[in-house]
Amino acid sequence: MNKPKIIVFDLETINLKADLSPILCFGWKIHGEGGARCIGIWDYPVKERPFDDRRLCREIAKIMSEADAVVAHFGRGFDWPFLKSRLLYNRAGFLPPLRVLDTWKIAKDNLLITSNRLKSVAKFLRLKQQKGDSGGWDTWLNVVNGNKRAIAKMARYCKQDVRCLDAVFTALRPFIKDMPSWSALNNRAVCPSCGSQSCQRRGREITRTRVRTRWNCRGCGSWFYFNKDQLPIKSTLANSPPRSKRR
Numbered sequence: 001m002n003k004p005k006i007i008v009f010d011l012e013t014i015n016l017k018a019d020l021s022p023i024l025c026f027g028w029k030i031h032g033e034g035g036a037r038c039i040g041i042w043d044y045p046v047k048e049r050p051f052d053d054r055r056l057c058r059e060i061a062k063i064m065s066e067a068d069a070v071v072a073h074f075g076r077g078f079d080w081p082f083l084k085s086r087l088l089y090n091r092a093g094f095l096p097p098l099r100v101l102d103t104w105k106i107a108k109d110n111l112l113i114t115s116n117r118l119k120s121v122a123k124f125l126r127l128k129q130q131k132g133d134s135g136g137w138d139t140w141l142n143v144v145n146g147n148k149r150a151i152a153k154m155a156r157y158c159k160q161d162v163r164c165l166d167a168v169f170t171a172l173r174p175f176i177k178d179m180p181s182w183s184a185l186n187n188r189a190v191c192p193s194c195g196s197q198s199c200q201r202r203g204r205e206i207t208r209t210r211v212r213t214r215w216n217c218r219g220c221g222s223w224f225y226f227n228k229d230q231l232p233i234k235s236t237l238a239n240s241p242p243r244s245k246r247r
């Protein structure tokens with residue numbers, strides 16, 4: 001089955017404003033696949049210009065250009081506009097018009113917990129992947145001074161953040177209404193959030209003009225609506241969720 005390519009990512013910077021800081025590093029992983037990766041300004045050194053992030057920005061833009069959507073915590077407020085700003089500053093191209101799935105916003109809109117920071121949400125969800133220890137401001141200072149151990153530490157920390165973010169995203173996925181849909185991509189009725197074919201018909205929704213069948217995914221827990229006449233291409237019964245799962 002085709003699956004949407006969703007890139008989970010995180011940026012580390014020196015300042016929260018893009019005119020005052022380069023991107024130090026970019027951590028990312030493809031949702032649903034293993035292996036978090038990190039590239040940093042230190043991987044693209046420019047002689048005499050230690051804070052030149054132009055080549056790093058170009059590489060990030062290349063990675064992003066293959067995504068169907070991206071995930072970042074407070075991404076709409078920070079990571080995405082910061083990235084756009086640095087690309088523009090460096091004349092390094094433009095990001096594709098991607099859907100930014102912001103786990104901070106999803107937590108804020110759906111949960112009622114003390115803090116919606118990534119660390120708090122991951123802790124609340126009792127996830128195996130928790131946010132790492134950055135070593136505080138010292139790590140940043142040492143990275144800026146080119147200390148190799150600090151650089152390795154920041155890269156490790158950034159990758160762990162991405163793993164934690166992916167786990168948070170997976171847990172919050174059923175709340176997201178504008179996910180790139182698995183059903184649309186495969187032209188068949190599967191769970192739009194996770195692609196599972198194990199779905200149960202559970203109730204209906206009655207609108208002013210029609211009745212829609214309500215389904216529940218046994219994989220991720222998402223609720224969704226599906227009538228076989230909703231498929232974009234003329235459907236057959238084979239496109240419906242597996243019959244044996246129906247009740």
Ligand SMILES: [Zn+2]
Nearest residue numbers: 191194217220
């Ligand atoms: Zn699902």
